[in-house]
Amino acid sequence: MAKKPPEVNTGSMADISFLLLTFFLLTSSIDTDLGLSRKLPPMPEDIPPPPIKERNVFVVLVNAYDMLLIEGRPGDINTLRRDAKNFFLNPGNDPKLSEKKLEEIPLIGPYEKSKGIISLQNDRGTSYEMYIKVQNELAAAVNEMRDELSMKKFGVKFADLKDEAQSKAIQKAIPVAISEAEPKDIGGTK
Numbered sequence: 001m002a003k004k005p006p007e008v009n010t011g012s013m014a015d016i017s018f019l020l021l022t023f024f025l026l027t028s029s030i031d032t033d034l035g036l037s038r039k040l041p042p043m044p045e046d047i048p049p050p051p052i053k054e055r056n057v058f059v060v061l062v063n064a065y066d067m068l069l070i071e072g073r074p075g076d077i078n079t080l081r082r083d084a085k086n087f088f089l090n091p092g093n094d095p096k097l098s099e100k101k102l103e104e105i106p107l108i109g110p111y112e113k114s115k116g117i118i119s120l121q122n123d124r125g126t127s128y129e130m131y132i133k134v135q136n137e138l139a140a141a142v143n144e145m146r147d148e149l150s151m152k153k154f155g156v157k158f159a160d161l162k163d164e165a166q167s168k169a170i171q172k173a174i175p176v177a178i179s180e181a182e183p184k185d186i187g188g189t190k
Contacts, residue, residue, distance in 0.1 A: 052117065053099065053115075055095065055096060055097070055098065055099065056098045056099055056115045056116050056117060057116075057117055057118075057119050058070075058071065058083075058084060058087045058088075058098070058116055058117070058118045058119065059071055059072070059119045059121070060075070060080070060118060060119065060120050060121070060134065060138070061121050061122070062120075062121070062122040062123065062126045062130055062131065062134055063122075063123045063125075063126070064123040064124070064125030064126060064185075065125075066126060066127050066129075066130040068080065068134070070083055071083075077130075077133055077134065077137060080134065080137040080138070080141075081137045081138075081140050081141045081144070082141075084118060084137070084138055084141035084142075085141045085144060085145055087116055087118075088114040088116045088141070088145060088174075089114070089145065090114065090116075097116075098114045098115055098116030099114075099115045099116075100112040100113060100114055100115065101113055101115055103173075105169050105172050105173050106165070106169055107153070107165060107166055107169040108149075108153055108169050108170075108173055111173050113172075113173055113174075114174075114177075116177060117177045117178075117179055118138055118177060118178045118179065119179050119181065120134065120135075120138065120178060120179065120180045120181070121180075121181040121183075121184070122134075122181075122183050123183060123184065123185060124183045124184065124185055125185075126183070138178055139176075139178075142174060142176050142178075143158065145174045146158040146170050146171070146174050147159075149170055149173055149174060150166075150170050153166075153169075153170075154166055158170055
């Protein structure tokens with residue numbers, strides 16, 4: 001009878017390949033795309049939007065040349081945060097800035113809440129870098145106002161609040177009110 005050639009035991013090969021696969025999955029990093037964290041409003045249900053007074057809209061335009069127009073005047077990215085905060089807080093009750101409405105907010109008490117909305121519009125040719133800079137400055141303005149109110153009422157910054165009820169109270173007093181329009185040709189093309 002013919003002698004069978006010797007066979008190699010491959011049972012442990014499957015174990016080794018499984019261990020190698022597990023090792024590479026655990027040690028390698030898989031990049032995930034990150035975007036802007038924004039909560040989108042619910043889809044409109046044929047309900048007309050409420051009327052908004054012109055004085056309650058803070059218009060920020062970014063044209064194709066990455067130039068800012070804030071409230072119809074040439075603006076600067078370095079002053080955008082301050083301008084947005086001033087619009088919302090309206091410390092001197094300026095009739096050209098946003099209106100305020102006295103509202104009773106749990107844990108905060110009576111608070112003059114702004115009726116203001118930021119309308120961000122950009123040109124189709126606006127660079128991504130400038131768009132992100134503007135977004136960051138507007139979000140930073142909201143975060144600074146929340147921090148200031150949180151420090152005044154609770155003694156800690158907004159991000160450091162442990163109590164969810166306190167966080168919700170600050171968010172109710174100072175909501176993120178940024179409206180983004182669809183990009184269009186507002187300042188020519190590059």
